[in-house]
Amino acid sequence: MKILVIHKSTIEQIPPVLSAINILCDLSYNVVSISTGVTASNVHLLKEKGVDVHVVKDYKGANRLKKLVSYYNFRKQVLTLIEEYAKKDDLLLWIEGAYTILSLGTAIKKYKYILQISELHEDYKYQLNAIKRVIHNAELVFMPEYNRTILYKIWFNLNSMPVVLPNKPYFYPCKEELEKLEARYAEQLALFRNKKVILYQGQIASTRDLSNYVKAVKNLGEEYCTVLLGNDHNMVEKYKAIDKSLVHIDFIPAPDYLIFTSMAYIGILTYNPSSLNNMYC
Numbered sequence: 001m002k003i004l005v006i007h008k009s010t011i012e013q014i015p016p017v018l019s020a021i022n023i024l025c026d027l028s029y030n031v032v033s034i035s036t037g038v039t040a041s042n043v044h045l046l047k048e049k050g051v052d053v054h055v056v057k058d059y060k061g062a063n064r065l066k067k068l069v070s071y072y073n074f075r076k077q078v079l080t081l082i083e084e085y086a087k088k089d090d091l092l093l094w095i096e097g098a099y100t101i102l103s104l105g106t107a108i109k110k111y112k113y114i115l116q117i118s119e120l121h122e123d124y125k126y127q128l129n130a131i132k133r134v135i136h137n138a139e140l141v142f143m144p145e146y147n148r149t150i151l152y153k154i155w156f157n158l159n160s161m162p163v164v165l166p167n168k169p170y171f172y173p174c175k176e177e178l179e180k181l182e183a184r185y186a187e188q189l190a191l192f193r194n195k196k197v198i199l200y201q202g203q204i205a206s207t208r209d210l211s212n213y214v215k216a217v218k219n220l221g222e223e224y225c226t227v228l229l230g231n232d233h234n235m236v237e238k239y240k241a242i243d244k245s246l247v248h249i250d251f252i253p254a255p256d257y258l259i260f261t262s263m264a265y266i267g268i269l270t271y272n273p274s275s276l277n278n279m280y281c
Contacts, residue, residue, distance in 0.1 A: 001029070001030065001089060001090040001091065001092060002029075002030045002031070002032055002085055002089045002090070002091055002092070003024055003029050003030065003031050003032070003091075003092045003093075003094050004032045004034060004081075004082060004085060004091060004092070004093050004094065005017065005020060005021050005024070005031060005032065005033050005034065005094040005096070006034045006035075006078055006093060006094065006095050006096065006100055006104070007033075007034070007035045007036075007096040007097060007100055008035075008036060008058075008074050008097060008099045008100040008103050009035065009036055009037075009097070009099070010035060010036055010037030010038065011033065011035050011037065011038040011039075011042060012037075012038070012039060012042065012251075012253035012254065014096060014097065014118060015167070015169060015254045016096075016116070016118060016144065016165065016167050017035075017096045017116070018042065018170065018254065019168065019169060019170035020094065020096075020116060020165070021033055021046065021051065022049070022170040022171070023170065024094075025049040025050065025051065030050070030089075031049075031050075031051045031052075032051065032052040032053075032054065032085065033046060033051050033052070033053050033054065034054045034056065034078055034081055035054075035055060035056070036055065036056060036057070036058035036074070037055055037058070038053060038055060039253050041253075042253070054081055056073075056074060056077040056078060056081075057073065057077070058070060058073075058074065059073050071102065071103045074103045075103045075104055075105070075107070078103070078104060079104070079107055082111070086111070091111050091112070092111070092112050092113065092114065092139070093108055093111050093112070093113035093114070094113070094114045094116065095108065095113055095114065095115055095116065096116040096117075096118065097116070097117065097118055097119075098117065098119065098121050098124070098127035098128075098130060098131060099127070101115065101117075101127070101130045101131055101134060102126060102127055102130040105130065105133070105134075106133055106134060108134060109134065109137055112139055113134075113137075113138055113139065114138060114139050114140045114141070114142065115131075115134070115135060115138045115140075115141045115142070116142045116143075116165065117131065117141065117142070117143050117152070117162075118143075118144055118167070119277050120148050120151065120275070120276055120277035120280065121277070122151075122275060122276050122277060123275060128155075131156070132156060135152075135156050135158070136156070136158070140162075140163055141158070141162035141163065142162060142163050142164075142165040143162045143163075143164060143165070144164070144165060144166060144167040145164065145166075145167070145280050145281075146164055147280050148162075148277075148280055149161050149162040149163070149164060151276070169254055169255060169258070171254070171255045172255075172258075173255050173258055173259075178258065178259045178262055181256055181259045182259065184256070185252075185256070185259065185260075188249050188260070189259070189260070189263065191225060191227065191247060192227075192260070192263040192264065193263075195223065195224060195225040196223055196224045196225070196265035196266075197224075197225055197226075197227050197263070197264045197265050197266075198213070198217045198224060198225070198226050198227070198264070198265060198266050198267075198268060199227050199229065199260060199261070199264035199265075199266070199267050199268070200213070200226070200227070200228045200229065200230070200267075200268050200269065201229045201230060201257060201260070201261065201267070201269070202229075202230050202269060203230055203231055203233065204228050204230050204231065204232045204233060204235045204236060204248070205233040205235060206233070206235060207271070207272055207274065207278070208269075208270050208271055208272065209270070209272060210228070210235075210239060210268075210270060211238075211239070211242060213226065213268055213270070214226050214239045214242045214243050214246060215242055215243070217243065218242065218243040218245075222245075224265070225245060225246070225247060226239075226243060226245075226246045226247070227246075227247045227248075227249060227260075227264075228246065228247070228248045228249070229248075229249045229251075229252065229257065229260055230249075230250075230251055231250070231251045232248060232250075236248045
């Protein structure tokens, strides 16, 4: 039997997907990864474990029409891959995320499948409706945290509770492994040796307002520095207007980002209390 892990995003954006793939390999399953992107280093690691890696083209766009095209093309390409594998092997589909579920729809009911749902989606009716159409036929449903499993059992009138699959990295590098990464990121890490770095890691977006942290660190004096590590969604300039010494480092995939975590003086993370999903995160 082959397990096809399907994810409508880049693998590195949702680290629990990469963890799931590695764990399935450790349990001696034949695994296929289907996503819209994966770094060269992770392709190498996955292929070493015998994983078939497929990257399907994603058609990104902000407007409604482009989003529909993106979903249609992802669905078409992935269903073609599934059908090709189904000719040769028994399949189990491991489908991560509401966006993937929304893309594939009820076509997955032809096969056995597991759902891995990383968010609550309480404010997104399209995602919830898509989940509702397929959740009762799933072999198992995984969610990252206990409170969300309770809500899904109630909302969808499930016979059993979804299973908690904690959002934890598969790979925890030891000190020697982290030291091997230092040369690759020498320029960025120099700051961590010269300053007491207050480090934020994650999406830099309006839903996680960091303004008060930036102001507080600025008031601590030149010994301290705020570092924001992650994809910027038009917020870094706002924070630099508060503190021009603030440093932004672009997204770094797991597990490499852990070298920055290990060298920070303090780590911070914040979610605006605007939704149940944020609160449980």
